[in-house]
Amino acid sequence: MGSAQSVPPEMRALAERTGFTSEQIEQLHRRFKQLSHNRKTIRKEDFDTIPDLEFNPIRARIVHAFFDKRNLRKAPAGLAEEINFEDFLTIMSYFRPIEMDMDEERLESFRKEKLKFLFHMYDADYDGIITLQEYKNVLDELMSGNPHLEKESLRAIAEGAMLEAASACMARTGPDEVYEGITFEDFLKVWKGIDIETKMHVRFLTMEAIAHCY
């Protein structure tokens, strides 16, 4: 651990803010250096060097999410050009597993954060609402791995899903309001029954990370 960025007191602050342990931070830092080629920041192009990511149908969106200012908690909209280690950690912290000692309140806010991350991924135009078009875009990307699927069925599925979500909130829109799309509250409702905190996490091992060689 020899980088100027990870001086112990800073690290402690980082650990507190993001919730990682110092070993995890160290490890992620190593990874960060790998990705950034020992520079201080990462740009979008640096993610292209990860070989396995190529097969991921929504890689663009995910990489995008790393630079999304909303996720970085810097601004309500816009994309950052490059991110430093702190930002990297911030994004990674969305995927921390829940700890046994979390109380209800923290759990709830943790959950909300994860869902917000997801929401931002869908909502590409920063207006806080997922419209049908955005939904369709996501679906297109998701199903792009299956070349046999036809456009119309994709559209049908997107609409169906949209309506499913809409039905959860139909009661709230007045008779003359235009139903624009799914807001964050509706999104929360869709996810109410499902334990997202148990599903949306990555195990950050404290053991030596298996580096992808490239």
Next chain:
Amino acid sequence: MREVSRMGFLLGLMDLPAALGERSSGSPTNNSHPQSFAIVSFRWNHVKDPYVITLWILVASLAKIVFHLSHKVTRVVPESALLIVLGVFLGGIVWAADHIASFTLTPEVFFFYLLPPIVLDAGYFMPNRLFFGNLGSILLYAVIGTIWNAATTGLSLYGVYRTGIMGHLDSGLLDFLLFGSLIAAVDPVAVLAVFEEVHVNEVLFIIVFGESLLNDAVTVVLYNVFESFVAIGPENVTGTECVKGIVSFFVVSLGGTLVGIFFAFLLSLVSRFTKHVRIIEPGFVFIISYLSYLTAEMLSLSAILAITFCGICCQKYVKANISEQSSTTVRYTMKMLASGAETIIFMFLGISAVNPEIWTWNTAFILLTLVFISVYRVIGVVLQTWILNHYRMVQLEIIDQVVMSYGGLRGAVAFALVALLDTKKVKEKNLFVSTTIIVVFFTVIFQGLTIKPLVQWLKVKKSEHREPKLNEKLHGRAFDHILSAIEDISGQIGHNYLRDKWSNFDRKFLSKLLMRRSAQKSRDQILNVFHELNLKDAISYVAEGERRGSLAFIRSPSTDNMVNVDFSTPRPSTVESSVSYLLREKAGPVCLDMQALEQRRKSIRDTEDTVAHHTLQQYLYKPRQEHKHLYSRHEIMHNEDEKQDKEIFHRTMRKRLESFKSTKLGINHPKKLNKIHKRERGQKRRNSNVIPNGKIPSENPVQDYTLKEKDSEFSEAEENNDYETLHLGKGVDFLANVTKQNFTDNPAGKNINCMQNFFTQI
């Protein structure tokens, strides 16, 4: 009670012919020259064996009927317990009548005929993702847990024996270890039987159940090792023997798994080519799986592992390849065989208990066995869970551990294994048998009885049976990708990474090899859910039609008016269901054909299409036959009335959609129109939107002609309307699914507007 007496009678009847048979078999020597032609003769010996077997099966099945007559009883007492009690009762009758122990559960019958269907059923319907997701935990419990149980129980019993409390037993350390190893294993049959009625959450279930399946390898190895050790004598047990034992564990387990996987591969490959032998398609599944079981048994590998993995690995491909009917046949046959086997097993467990010859009572031994297995199970579970929780994402809490310990039931496998022991080598076999019987009875009856209240009392998280939702599937898919991306980015190999790699590999190589080309295109989780939802809607639509007496309510004038009225003057309404009512009317014939058409779309020019189409009919009730004309192109030209129906239908549609158009929907219409007219003749069923409107483009040119004719017959607006109808209909089918089926006569104007406005975005 009448049933019971009837069964008693049957049993008596059985004995009677047996007695008769004895006598008549004696007589041929006297009557070698029959005096005259016997018009009818009683040939009991001729049919004795199959007759008796069938009678027993009948008795077992009748018993099940009797049990379910009383709902109160079955809610509290698990079926398996009832069956055991019945078995004891029957055995008692036979014993009292004849003083012979009639049928016992022989190990051969059990291992060859009764166990395989149950395990196959478990493997074939195993939720793979859940299973492999928790595989680490399952393996730990299965292997380490079983070894722990066996070792501690055996050693403790031996230790107590040495203190002399048990009196004199003609057994050494090895005998005790042998006994420990066969009593240690959690039994899949019992676990399934009990947990099925308890409905704990899926993670808990899969861990206990997976453990019960996978511990077979350990059980087989331990049993064989100790049995041969006992045979060769304790003096000859050297280090090499022990090492050989350890090696054999790996060989047995991995070998069994490989055998299973090999046969799964074979089965999937075969199922790819069975298109023309649809009738016997289901047979392949059973035959090849059974072969895998027997092959592993022949090679002295773990047969249960073989057939389990055969089922697990072939699921995906077989289900994709075989037709819907075959799939249904396989499912029901498997369930029937498994359920039947389970019933017979438990009943025979009861009957076999009534055999005074084998009864040896040794209070200390029996009591201590019970105590030890329970206590050591708890300790084992707690220790292992503690270790596991360091590595698991979803922690296993105290409550889960309690259920896991309590759900470690022993069952027929232990009994069969103990019955297999050679009395010459294991002198205390009878004691072991008696103890095993008591242990099995205790766990199945007592623990089975009390586990339900325990689960409720502890408020264990139950399994939630939710309707499959598209959103969940979609987001789930997105999740998978996101998580594996994060794993890639953070440079770690985790579950998601592995799963991703596997599904890529599967998609590129395996599916191409093992799945039919037509199935490859259509196999996708999201599509399946879409599929299912449509089908469900179709079915519920028809059911509603039946309820109302006919499906003609679509074109009843009253609803016509109502609809129009609503569109023009939106009324606030709280009844969401009426939207579904409305949309059902429109979407009715639309979505009925959805599935058929989805199928058609996927496999172009495949007779499979027509089969699938006909299959759809099988899922829906008779009324659909009448209704068929409305969407089937075949009849449209020939049947005047139906044509008329269709016209009225379309007129109604048009009226409604025109009012729809008056809102902001009109923008995109021209575009859609072009698309529609550019559509090729039956080439690609591109627009599932258009298709469900009753136009079934198919390979039949005549029909295509009518398609075009239809185009010209109705106005352009009609096309749009139909298109939009379908848009709406299809999409909101899910809505219909979501809302209750209260059909009122107040369509929700507000909700309609909501929908309308929503669709402005199209």
